[in-house]
Structures are given as C-alpha cells and as structure tokens.
Amino acid sequence: MDHETAWAGPATRRAWRRTALFRCAALSGSLLAFPVWLFAVVMTPAWLLVLWLPVLCAGLWYALLAVVAVASLAGMRRVLRVYPWQVGIAEVRSKKNGGTQFVVPNPEWPEKAVRLGYGGLIGTGRHFWVRTVRSGQVTAAWFAGDPRYLGVVATSGPRHLVRVAQREATDSRMSPRNRGVSPEARARARAAGARVGGD
Structure with a gap:
C-alpha cells in the first residue's frame, strides 16, 4: 500500500462504504422488527406474551449492537484518514x-x-x-x-x-x-x- 493514509486508497473508501451500507441495513432491519413484533403480540392470544417478551429483549439487544456499529463508522473513517495500512x-x-x-x-x-x-x-x-x-x-x-x-x-x-x-x-x-x-x-x-x- 503506497498511500500516505489508508483513506487515500480507493479500495479503502469502497470497503468503508460497503461496511456503512451493511451496518445501516442491519440497523434498519432491527428497527423494522419492532412493528412486526407488536403486530404479532396484538394478533396472538394474551398467554403467548410470555413467549414474545424474550423476543423483545433479544431484539432490543441486537438493535443496541446495531446502533453502536453505525456510531463507530465516523470514528473508523477518522482513523483511516490519519494512518496508512x-x-x-x-x-x-x-x-x-x-x-x-x-x-x-x-x-x-x-x-x-x-x-x-x-x-x-x-x-x-x-x-x-x-x-x-x-x-x-x-x-x-x-x-x-x-x-x-x-x-x-x-x-x-x-x-x-x-x-x-x-x-x-x-x-x-x-x-x-x-x-x-x-x-x-x-x-x-x-x-x-x-x-x-x-x-
């Protein structure tokens, strides 16, 4: 790699864009899962709520991980603009x-x-x-x-x-x-x- 910084290389910028696209899609998917969960809760018998609550907890955890992943994109780009590979x-x-x-x-x-x-x-x-x-x-x-x-x-x-x-x-x-x-x-x-x- 003969670039002064990693970000100067077109391959790095493409890789960062792919990463950003994937992480944003994962966040969107996890957020869209909540209306689906709510619909399932409303449309099923009340006794099934004991099964839907663990699904909600898991969904919240994965949504939090997705938010952290998206939030790290700017920091990743900042590092790549300073250091070479x-x-x-x-x-x-x-x-x-x-x-x-x-x-x-x-x-x-x-x-x-x-x-x-x-x-x-x-x-x-x-x-x-x-x-x-x-x-x-x-x-x-x-x-x-x-x-x-x-x-x-x-x-x-x-x-x-x-x-x-x-x-x-x-x-x-x-x-x-x-x-x-x-x-x-x-x-x-x-x-x-x-x-x-x-x-």
Whole structure:
C-alpha cells in the first residue's frame, strides 16, 4: 500500500462504504422488527406474551449492537484518514471469552506487542472477526492506527473493516495513556479521535 493514509486508497473508501451500507441495513432491519413484533403480540392470544417478551429483549439487544456499529463508522473513517495500512502486521487470535484479540507491534518498540480486543459480548459470536478466527480461517490482518490507542483492522483487500480501541483511549472515566509515547505519536492519535492525555 503506497498511500500516505489508508483513506487515500480507493479500495479503502469502497470497503468503508460497503461496511456503512451493511451496518445501516442491519440497523434498519432491527428497527423494522419492532412493528412486526407488536403486530404479532396484538394478533396472538394474551398467554403467548410470555413467549414474545424474550423476543423483545433479544431484539432490543441486537438493535443496541446495531446502533453502536453505525456510531463507530465516523470514528473508523477518522482513523483511516490519519494512518496508512500496515499489511499483515496484526496477528489474530481467539480469546477464551469468545472474542478476538489482535496482537500488533508497538510502533516505537517493535519487539513489544500491544493487544486489542473485539467481541466477547452476547450476540457478537456470529460476527466475521469472531467466527473466522475461531475456525482458524484468519490468522493475520491489516492494521491502520496506533495499537496503544486505537485502529482499524481489515482482511486483505481491504475487507471486513472493524474499529478497535484501548478502553482508556475512548472512555472518559479512565486516565488516558501518555507515558512512553512520543509527542508526535500522541498528536497523531489525537487527530484520529483518541484520548491521549496532556503533552
């Protein structure tokens, strides 16, 4: 990949648009399921409500996951506009909790690895990055970002984009990481949308 940033590559922009289209369609589908659920509740005997309530709870959970997925699209694009792709740099492993772990070399100390997680929540078990890593189909990935803060992971192409982040880079309740990171790396991570702490 000879582009200064991942977003500069037409293939990346196409992959992001495909991801956005899929996630928006999933959100629309989960929202449209509620009127169907309500119609089913009204049209069936009252005693069946005990069966329809778990369906409602599952539908609400999947709708929440879809909202989070759509909300992450802007952050994903922001990362891709700052960092270039590093091809095959991320080692991909399955975690005991059912999620996926991406192991990426530290940009300033390549001999040290940084781990980023994805999945592990109820309802994420069928996601591409959980399913294919568990089956052993994917063992390496492209990475754009700084693994000490956040990044975007993809399969070759790029395809199957997903944003990953260290919790302290996105959670305002935690102290942001700023030790052992150069000012240039912090400035870049801040431009990509991470919380980096003071200079």
